[in-house]
Amino acid sequence: MPNALEQAKALFVRRWGEMGGYWGINRTMAEIHALLFVTQEPLCTDDFMMQLKISRGNASMNLRALVDWGLIRRTHKLGDRKEYFQADTDIWHMFETILRERRRREIEPILETVEHCREIVSAPKTASQEDIDPEQVRALRRRLDELHSFLTTMGALFDLALHYGSDGMGKLARSLGVANEPRAADRGPTRTERPARKSRRAKPSSTERK
Amino acid sequence: MPNALEQAKALFVRRWGEMGGYWGINRTMAEIHALLFVTQEPLCTDDFMMQLKISRGNASMNLRALVDWGLIRRTHKLGDRKEYFQADTDIWHMFETILRERRRREIEPILETVEHCREIVSAPKTASQEDIDPEQVRALRRRLDELHSFLTTMGALFDLALHYGSDGMGKLARSLGVANEPRAADRGPTRTERPARKSRRAKPSSTERK
DNA sequence: CAATTGTTTCGAGATATTCTGAAATATAAG
DNA sequence: CTTATATTTCAGAATATCTCGAAACAATTG
Numbered sequence: 001m002p003n004a005l006e007q008a009k010a011l012f013v014r015r016w017g018e019m020g021g022y023w024g025i026n027r028t029m030a031e032i033h034a035l036l037f038v039t040q041e042p043l044c045t046d047d048f049m050m051q052l053k054i055s056r057g058n059a060s061m062n063l064r065a066l067v068d069w070g071l072i073r074r075t076h077k078l079g080d081r082k083e084y085f086q087a088d089t090d091i092w093h094m095f096e097t098i099l100r101e102r103r104r105r106e107i108e109p110i111l112e113t114v115e116h117c118r119e120i121v122s123a124p125k126t127a128s129q130e131d132i133d134p135e136q137v138r139a140l141r142r143r144l145d146e147l148h149s150f151l152t153t154m155g156a157l158f159d160l161a162l163h164y165g166s167d168g169m170g171k172l173a174r175s176l177g178v179a180n181e182p183r184a185a186d187r188g189p190t191r192t193e194r195p196a197r198k199s200r201r202a203k204p205s206s207t208e209r210k
Numbered sequence: 211m212p213n214a215l216e217q218a219k220a221l222f223v224r225r226w227g228e229m230g231g232y233w234g235i236n237r238t239m240a241e242i243h244a245l246l247f248v249t250q251e252p253l254c255t256d257d258f259m260m261q262l263k264i265s266r267g268n269a270s271m272n273l274r275a276l277v278d279w280g281l282i283r284r285t286h287k288l289g290d291r292k293e294y295f296q297a298d299t300d301i302w303h304m305f306e307t308i309l310r311e312r313r314r315r316e317i318e319p320i321l322e323t324v325e326h327c328r329e330i331v332s333a334p335k336t337a338s339q340e341d342i343d344p345e346q347v348r349a350l351r352r353r354l355d356e357l358h359s360f361l362t363t364m365g366a367l368f369d370l371a372l373h374y375g376s377d378g379m380g381k382l383a384r385s386l387g388v389a390n391e392p393r394a395a396d397r398g399p400t401r402t403e404r405p406a407r408k409s410r411r412a413k414p415s416s417t418e419r420k
Numbered sequence: 421c422a423a424t425t426g427t428t429t430c431g432a433g434a435t436a437t438t439c440t441g442a443a444a445t446a447t448a449a450g
Numbered sequence: 451c452t453t454a455t456a457t458t459t460c461a462g463a464a465t466a467t468c469t470c471g472a473a474a475c476a477a478t479t480g
Contacts, residue, residue, distance in 0.1 A: 003339045005347055008330040012354075015323040022316045024232055026438065040349050045457080055440045060458055081448070081455065089353070091360045106232045113225040120218040132215050139250050140218065143299070150301045153379060236468065255427080265470045270428055291425065291478070 009038045013052075023098065024105065025069075028054055029062040033071055033087060042075050042084035070097045096162055103158045107151055114148045219248045223262075233308065234315070235279075238264055239272040243281055243297060252285050252294035280307045306372055313368045321361045328354050 002010070013034040020030025031052050036043060048059045063085060066072045071094060075084045088094050121137050121144075212220065223244040230240025241262050246253060258269045273295060276282045281304060285294045298304045331347050331354075371379060 003342050004330050004333060004335075005342050005350065008327040008350065011330070012323060012327050015320060019316060019320050022234055022312070028438080037353065038350055040346070056457085057441070057459075058439050061439090064458085083456075091356050095360065095364075102232070106229065110225060110229050113222060117218040117222050120214050120221070123214060125214075132213050136250070137215055140215065140248055143247065144222075146301050150305065154305075157379065238468080266427080267429075267471070268469050271469090274428085293426080 009035075012038050024102065025065075026062070028052065028058060029065055032059070032062050033066055036072055036085060036087035042077070042086040044082045044084050046082075069101060099158060099161060103155060107155050107158070111148070111151045111155070114144050114151065118144050118148070219245075222248050234312070235275075236272070238262065238268055239275055242269070242272050243276055246282055246295060246297035252287070252296040254292045254294050256292075279311060302375060306375075309368060309371065313365065317361055317365055317368070321358070321365070324354050324358045324361065328358070 013031050016034035016037070017027045017031035020027050020033075023030070025033075032048055035048065035051060045056065045059050045063065048054065048063070049056060052059075063072070067074060067085075070088075072085050072087050075086050076082075077084060088097075118141065121141055125132070223241050226244035226247070227237045227241035230237050230243075233240070235243075242258055245258065245261060255266065255269050255273065258264065258273070259266055262269075273282070277284060277295075282295050282297050285296050286292075287294060298307070328351065331351055335342070
């Protein structure tokens with residue numbers, strides 16, 4: 001019977017893994033990340049293999065993907081040739097990373113398509129298409145416009161979130177309960193840049209697109 | 211060769227379908243939804259079968275799921291026994307529905323787990339566990355606390371978004387000086403309540419969990 | 421109630437995704 | 451250079467997910 005500490009960790013790892021699916025990452029990847037999150041010391045590939053009961057290949061693939069995402073980073077121990085991994089402890093930064101990725105994958109492509117669709121229906125009629133119901137075209141265009149403006153707003157809010165950082169968001173949430181905040185001229189040192197992510201070996205990112 | 215209108219619709223349907231995966235709904239479901247979104251008239255099962263080239267069973271399943279989600283609703287035509295379906299035209303309301311569902315699936319479960327984990331590690335030691343490193347416990351608790359407060363803030367922001375509605379968010383984004391297109395079509399008062407969803411036949415929702 | 425029309429369910433098959441295990445590749449040390 | 455140690459890759463196996471199609475079910479009509 002594992003002690004309370006281990007029990008809590010295991011529970012967290014399991015649940016975080018299940019949630020992974022909803023966040024666009026697979027279970028194993030999420031579990032690895034969770035394990036790193038609840039463990040302060042850096043862990044090496046063998047640790048993941050044992051604790052999560054996964055193969056070496058699987059561990060390697062998912063560790064790489066996590067590094068590519070920017071959610072964990074490689075570290076080393078003196079006199080040890082193994083690579084160790086460590087999760088970002090800054091939750092806000094973690095969230096930032098995920099948010100950025102999600103926007104790139106969920107909002108940008110559909111925005112592009114909406115724009116493209118608008119072009120198509122806005123192009124001047126050709127002779128062969130004079131039978132298109134102009135009412136239908138107007139209706140479609142209206143919907144596309146609405147969607148476009150909606151997505152733009154959403155994108156802007158993402159930017160906002162990324163820009164303000166955790167403190168800002170907390171404040172924002174609180175102040176919105178009352179009135180609109182007065183255009184923060186004074187936000188503190190908010191992190192916005194990502195830490196430099198260097199791949200050990202140069203390699204065209206393999207974890208693009210699905 | 212389809213005309214511009216059809217072309218635009220088809221493009222949108224295809225892309226929206228691809229995006230579906232990221233939003234936790236499968237391709238077909240997303241395509242059905244997209245088709246309804248770009249079509250003003252209500253469509254019936256056969257329309258979906260033809261236009262999307264899917265089987266009747268598939269159409270039925272996914273239509274039901276969409277209705278359960280609250281993203282589309284059933285309607286009828288006078289003197290016609292078929293069921294027709296119609297998408298919510300209010301984009302904000304659509305988003306609201308998705309947001310609500312996502313919070314329920316993505317934030318709440320992990321929040322619960324975090325709380326549970328805290329309880330586990332906070333419980334008084336039993337005799338058999340006196341060897342747990344208290345430093346480790348403290349560290350874990352710290353991380354859990356951070357995560358907890360983060361998730362709570364996020365939940366609050368969701369509530370805010372839901373509460374304020376489209377106009378509020380648009381205004382907010384604008385007032386915060388974010389680049390944002392002028393809103394198309396001024397629509398009436400923002401809807402906030404969901405339309406009553408009645409299943410034709412009583413039936414325990416089959417589309418729970420994944 | 422039998423016929424007609426429309427909807428839902430569900431097992432089997434098709435697809436897509438993830439994982440394993442072992443071979444190939446890389447890195448460091450002697 | 452050779453050996454020892456670590457990491458990555460990838461084809462095939464294992465899983466998970468989605469779709470079809472047909473039978474079962476329900477509602478309406480005559």
